[in-house]
Amino acid sequence: MAINELRAITNFVKAAELGSLRQAAATQGITPQASSQLLVQLEAHLGVRLFHRTTRSLSLTEEGRQFLASAQPGLITLQHAVQGARRGREEMAGPLRIVAPRSILLEVVWPVIDAFCRRYPLVEPDVQLDDRIGNWVEDRVDVGFRSGNPPEGGVVARRLLTLQLIVCAAPSYIARHGAPASLDELAQHRCSGFRHPATGKPMPWEFQVGDDIVSRAIPGAFCTNDIEVEARAVLGGHAIGQLVGVTAAPLVRSGQLVPLLTQHVAEHLGLFVYYGSRTALPARVRAFIDLAVDMVADNPAFGLTAQELMAPAPKPRRRKPSAAA
Secondary structure, rough: OOOOOOHHHHHHHHHHHHHHHHHHHHHHHHHHHHHHHHHHHHHHHOOOEEEEEEEEEEEHHHHHHHHHHHHHHHHHHHHHHHHEEEEEEEEOEEEEEEEHHHHHHHHHHHHHHHHHHHHHOOOOEEEEEEEOOOOOOOOOEEEEEEEEEOOOOEEEEEEEEEEEEEEOOOHHHHHHHHOOOHHHHHOOOEEEEEEEEOOEEEEEEEEEEEEEEEOOOOOOOEEEOHHHHHHHHHHHOOOOOEEHHHHHHHHHOOOOOEEEHHHHEEEEEEEEEEEOOOOOOOOHHHHHHHHHHHHHOOOOOHHHOOOOOOOOOOOOOOOOOOOOO
């Protein structure tokens, strides 16, 4: 019969300390019969008798005294280790490894990190910027964020936001070059191109056309692999860009950017928070996830409403030939 050595040794040590199998059973939450059976299994497993016992008394044999002297210190050390691990799980202190893509860190994740650090100053965040989702076990990730499609690979994922893809331009660009009235007219304009940080390949623009999401390769007059540089180029009037809603929304509301082709805003992507398990999460990890959900989930600040998208767009005008253009 298979034996649970740790449980059997714990039962033996308790019986030796208390001088009673019945009392040892009570401290472990098991029946006296189960405690007696564990002792019988341990003695059979070791091949020695550990106790002299009658219906009224219990005393250690010489082999039992030797085994207790060897086993008790190790068991105490193990119990301290278990208690320490439980305290670490419950304490709001210690390292917290966070992974997030550059495209949403400053606008979305940083406010959460900032608020969390103020609330729990003993936690030690380790923030990594990464536009891919790697091996969360090997990378020792506590909490990750991903934009696009939900992550795979055995993690628990929760959708926080619907991400809008909004074509927009600065008023200065529109004053010089006009605004496209259709998707086909984008080919006549200077557009920004975003290169995937991992592959270097230009990312297509994606549009809502009827019930479908349509991808189009838009030639880039200004290309970069950094979302902040792209946003600055669009803000500077150097190009029309398709920016994610978390970046575009505050700039549109402040009047720095104008949304274009709003009937084609795509909303098929999401922002997800992911982590390794629904249970046994350290308190600091659970608290950070809860705060992220509270601050980010369906937050209207990170997108434009239908009313904002339906605001009058600038009237398109024909571009004038220009050598400088």
